[in-house]
Amino acid sequence: MRFSKYQGTGNDFVMLPDLDDRVQLTPETVRALCDRRFGIGADGVIRVAPGDVDTDFFMDYVNSDGSIGEMCGNGIRCLAVFARDEGLTDGDDLRVGTRAGIKMVSFTDDGRVRVDMGPPIFIPDEVPVEWSGSDALHAKIELDDRVLEATCLSMGNPHAVIFTEETPGDPQPVGSVIEKHPMFPHGTNVEFARMDSPDRVQMRVWERGSGETLACGTGACAVAVAAKLVAGAGDKVTVALPGGELEVEWAGSLDDEAPVFLTGPAVRSFTGDVNVEELTGGTS
Numbered sequence: 623m624r625f626s627k628y629q630g631t632g633n634d635f636v637m638l639p640d641l642d643d644r645v646q647l648t649p650e651t652v653r654a655l656c657d658r659r660f661g662i663g664a665d666g667v668i669r670v671a672p673g674d675v676d677t678d679f680f681m682d683y684v685n686s687d688g689s690i691g692e693m694c695g696n697g698i699r700c701l702a703v704f705a706r707d708e709g710l711t712d713g714d715d716l717r718v719g720t721r722a723g724i725k726m727v728s729f730t731d732d733g734r735v736r737v738d739m740g741p742p743i744f745i746p747d748e749v750p751v752e753w754s755g756s757d758a759l760h761a762k763i764e765l766d767d768r769v770l771e772a773t774c775l776s777m778g779n780p781h782a783v784i785f786t787e788e789t790p791g792d793p794q795p796v797g798s799v800i801e802k803h804p805m806f807p808h809g810t811n812v813e814f815a816r817m818d819s820p821d822r823v824q825m826r827v828w829e830r831g832s833g834e835t836l837a838c839g840t841g842a843c844a845v846a847v848a849a850k851l852v853a854g855a856g857d858k859v860t861v862a863l864p865g866g867e868l869e870v871e872w873a874g875s876l877d878d879e880a881p882v883f884l885t886g887p888a889v890r891s892f893t894g895d896v897n898v899e900e901l902t903g904g905t906s
Contacts, residue, residue, distance in 0.1 A: 623898050627662060627891040628704055630696035632836025632865020636664045637704045641672050649688025654901045656686035661901055665832045668697050677719040678711060685831025693722035693778035695839015699735035699888040702727045707890055722778025739882040741874060742847045743776035752805045759852055763800060773848035780810040781844035785853055790814035790826040797828025811838060815845045817853050822860045836865030843882045846870035
């Protein structure tokens with residue numbers, strides 16, 4: 623099987639072209655491909671599938687643990703660059719189908735990729751998060767030893783944003799617990815963020831199904847939206863992650879629905895061929 627490896631601010635993906643719609647991504651196959659010691663190594667796998675009458679492509683995204691992902695902001699930028707590199711498109715604008723709806727993707731003059739991520743979702747049942755009220759901007763998450771306040775919203779997938787006064791540290795101890803907390807029936811991504819200024823925020827993330835990653839595009843969007851609503855940020859925020867910086871723009875509010883725009887790089891790392899049956903021991 624031919625593959626390419628791409629990364630967006632250090633969030634890396636195995637890209638599989640499948641415009642004939644023949645590749646079956648089993649959880650075992652994805653886990654084997656994403657294994658950083660015995661496989662290729664990645665945060666997830668993206669099968670670039672054929673689009674329909676309304677889209678150019680469909681992004682079939684699967685997390686590194688084999689679980690299905692609804693949306694991936696870094697991944698969809700990688701898909702756009704991959705499609706250009708492979709000669710699958712020569713357009714400057716793409717319509718990409720995802721499990722979170724159709725996303726508009728465009729190439730910027732400076733070589734980055736801009737994505738219309740759609741409007742954030744605040745209704746608790748639609749995030750989903752178990753919380754009473756019209757939104758969960760100040761949800762209380764009860765852990766064994768403490769209670770944490772989180773801003774919970776969806777960017778096509780669920781997020782719990784926790785602001786700290788200190789530089790965000792290792793997200794694993796708390797993030798791994800909140801990811802599977804009973805408040806989140808479908809699990810959640812967990813972001814730890816600190817405001818540096820009204821237009822800049824630091825962030826580390828524990829991704830649902832992947833663990834800590836160097837960046838998370840939907841997470842950066844969730845943090846920027848949360849920062850504007852509860853921490854005094856403006857309409858445009860630079861989100862600094864371990865893997866690099868992303869720009870997020872949102873001119874909306876709780877009462878004024880508006881799309882979130884995510885801009886950042888996407889780069890090919892390498893290409894190659896892999897024998898999936900050998901990699902999985904014939905269990906794929």
